[in-house]
Amino acid sequence: MQDIQEAVRLLRSGGLVAFPTETVYGLGADARNPQAVNRIFQAKERPHHHPLIVHIADSTQLSQWAKEISEEAYLLATTFWPGPLTLILKKESHVLFQLTGGQDTIGLRIPKHPIAQQLLTAFGGGIAAPSANKFTHISPTTARAVEEELGKDVDVILDGGACEVGLESTIVDMSGRMPRILRPGMITAEQIAHVLGKDVACKEEAPTLMRAPGMHHLHYAPTTKTTLISTDALSHYVHTVQEEGPIALLLYSDRDFSLPASIHVTRMPRDAVHYAHDLYHQLRLLDNQHFKRIVIEAVPSGPEWEAIRDRLTKASQR
Numbered sequence: 001m002q003d004i005q006e007a008v009r010l011l012r013s014g015g016l017v018a019f020p021t022e023t024v025y026g027l028g029a030d031a032r033n034p035q036a037v038n039r040i041f042q043a044k045e046r047p048h049h050h051p052l053i054v055h056i057a058d059s060t061q062l063s064q065w066a067k068e069i070s071e072e073a074y075l076l077a078t079t080f081w082p083g084p085l086t087l088i089l090k091k092e093s094h095v096l097f098q099l100t101g102g103q104d105t106i107g108l109r110i111p112k113h114p115i116a117q118q119l120l121t122a123f124g125g126g127i128a129a130p131s132a133n134k135f136t137h138i139s140p141t142t143a144r145a146v147e148e149e150l151g152k153d154v155d156v157i158l159d160g161g162a163c164e165v166g167l168e169s170t171i172v173d174m175s176g177r178m179p180r181i182l183r184p185g186m187i188t189a190e191q192i193a194h195v196l197g198k199d200v201a202c203k204e205e206a207p208t209l210m211r212a213p214g215m216h217h218l219h220y221a222p223t224t225k226t227t228l229i230s231t232d233a234l235s236h237y238v239h240t241v242q243e244e245g246p247i248a249l250l251l252y253s254d255r256d257f258s259l260p261a262s263i264h265v266t267r268m269p270r271d272a273v274h275y276a277h278d279l280y281h282q283l284r285l286l287d288n289q290h291f292k293r294i295v296i297e298a299v300p301s302g303p304e305w306e307a308i309r310d311r312l313t314k315a316s317q318r
């Protein structure tokens with residue numbers, strides 16, 4: 001509680017507070033303080049046109065930030081909040097342009113982690129918070145990872161242990177005529193479609209000018225060269241690249257590959273929920289060990305794997 005009070009004091013004086021959410025750690029600032037919000041962009045080395053998510057304590061605050069909120073948007077809010085879902089809605093006129101990248105919409109989310117809830121409730125206002133990593137890097141899922149990413153650029157880091165979900169929230173655009181997933185997450189398009197009782201468009205169908213996450217090719221990426229490879233091609237590929245130097249392999253299947261003894265193998269969980277929980281942590285561990293390359297085995301094609309496939313694809317563009 002002492003830490004929460006101190007964090008609130010820092011937020012009120014324009015400071016940066018890293019805090020745990022159930023998805024990943026966020027780098028928070030008072031969403032109504034333009035100088036504080038600018039500090040987020042500096043700390044992350046993030047381009048200024050890239051919009052931020054505003055976190056709120058409860059849905060009564062929604063109308064302070066957004067307008068023309070549809071019944072469908074409220075339905076998603078009551079179904080999935082607090083939780084790993086971000087709604088894109090038409091913004092209220094006071095909303096700082098730094099938060100929206102100059103667009104007429106705002107991203108809003110109520111996180112579930114108890115520390116995030118305590119912080120938001122004690123602060124009483126909106127907290128703008130992107131993931132607490134340098135731009136394009138892997139999002140942090142532990143307080144230690146935040147420290148590695150941002151060090152002294154953040155005024156305090158609230159330690160809430162390892163994040164439960166491990167991947168960033170699902171982002172659904174509810175500002176247009178049709179609901180549209182801009183970033184897949186562990187709440188799936190199917191779940192959202194089921195709640196709304198209608199189809200939901202996915203990112204591929206989004207207009208190309210939309211500033212959706214991951215439009216930058218390099219996103220959620222280790223600094224080590226990373227390759228995503230199908231199960232069938234894996235053994236041959238690993239034999240080919242092992243001459244480059246030490247190789248790390250993130251395995252999904254339990255198939256018995258005949259692999260060179262020098263390969264560093266990490267076996268990932270077989271189910272999507274646990275795989276998502278571990279992914280960024282494992283990638284970060286490998287990234288810190290100076291491998292020549294990280295090779296990742298592709299994961300299954302089911303809907304519960306979609307967010308993971310999205311992040312693996314983006315992590316392997318380097």
Ligand code: TXA
Nearest residue numbers: 023025026051052053105106107130131168169212213
């Ligand atoms: O799980 C999460 O969403 C985490 C935790 C901390 O809440 N936050 C997070 O924030 O992943 P960030 O900034 O790393 O990613 C948010 C993405 C950005 O890539 C941005 O493009 C998109 O949300 N976004 C925010 N506002 C938007 C808007 N008005 N329209 C379209 N995309 C928006």
Ligand code: MG
Nearest residue numbers: 130131132139
């Ligand atoms: Mg991010």
